[in-house]
Amino acid sequence: MTSEISIQHQDFALADEVALLEQDNATDGAVVTFTGRVRNNNNDTEVSTLTLEHYPGMTEKSLAKIIATAKERWDIGRVKVIHRIGALKVGEQIVFVGVTSKHRKDAFAANEFIMDYLKVQAPFWKKEQSDKGEQWLDAKHSDEAKAQQWS
Amino acid sequence: MINVVFFAALREQLDCDSLTLESHELSTVADIIKQLSARSEQWQQTLNNASLLSAVNHDMVDKSHPVKAGDEVAFFPPVTGG
Numbered sequence: 613m614t615s616e617i618s619i620q621h622q623d624f625a626l627a628d629e630v631a632l633l634e635q636d637n638a639t640d641g642a643v644v645t646f647t648g649r650v651r652n653n654n655n656d657t658e659v660s661t662l663t664l665e666h667y668p669g670m671t672e673k674s675l676a677k678i679i680a681t682a683k684e685r686w687d688i689g690r691v692k693v694i695h696r697i698g699a700l701k702v703g704e705q706i707v708f709v710g711v712t713s714k715h716r717k718d719a720f721a722a723n724e725f726i727m728d729y730l731k732v733q734a735p736f737w738k739k740e741q742s743d744k745g746e747q748w749l750d751a752k753h754s755d756e757a758k759a760q761q762w763s
Numbered sequence: 764m765i766n767v768v769f770f771a772a773l774r775e776q777l778d779c780d781s782l783t784l785e786s787h788e789l790s791t792v793a794d795i796i797k798q799l800s801a802r803s804e805q806w807q808q809t810l811n812n813a814s815l816l817s818a819v820n821h822d823m824v825d826k827s828h829p830v831k832a833g834d835e836v837a838f839f840p841p842v843t844g845g
Binding site: 751 | 841
């Protein structure tokens with residue numbers, strides 16, 4: 613079995629990740645995936661590059677906890693979380709969350725839960741390079757509110 | 764000794780990614796903040812920001828959390844991944 617968590621510089625391919633989630637997995641009829649990408653605009657700023665920093669060790673531990681909580685809460689099968697670090701250009705993939713389950717409801721919910729908690733608990737930070745220079749992004753209250761909806 | 768690490772904007776503001784402190788006289792995360800705040804106006808301001816987050820041994824904790832020799836204590840701004 614491959615690791616559920618990967619923090620990596622290199623890109624990933626959706627098709628490969630889905631294939632791994634489905635391989636020798638006859639019990640789960642549902643596969644839900646989410647891919648996050650770098651968008652070209654943030655708060656009316658033209659973004660060219662995002663640089664992702666993380667806290668090695670704590671990142672993996674916090675993601676493992678989020679995945680464990682999702683497994684307690686929903687009847688899900690396999691989980692994969694990929695988060696890229698380093699410099700990423702507009703349009704590049706940043707994050708992947710894939711969840712399988714017997715039925716779609718649990719897979720949808722668990723996927724959204726993992727993504728919402730990753731946003732507010734996993735120690736990643738984005739620095740934005742734009743036409744206005746470079747700056748660290750501020751956390752959004754809306755992300756905190758979204759995560760709290762699950763509690 | 765306690766290993767203290769800093770990330771993202773905090774690391775840049777302090778121009779420091781890690782340091783070590785003697786552990787005696789330090790019993791909580793708040794004690795570390797207090798001791799480091801005495802270094803300069805910049806440290807005082809940066810470490811007393813209301814949004815400052817802290818972790819001990821890779822778990823997010825409150826400032827009242829105990830610390831002991833061998834611990835890794837981290838300070839960082841609110842996270843913005845995903």
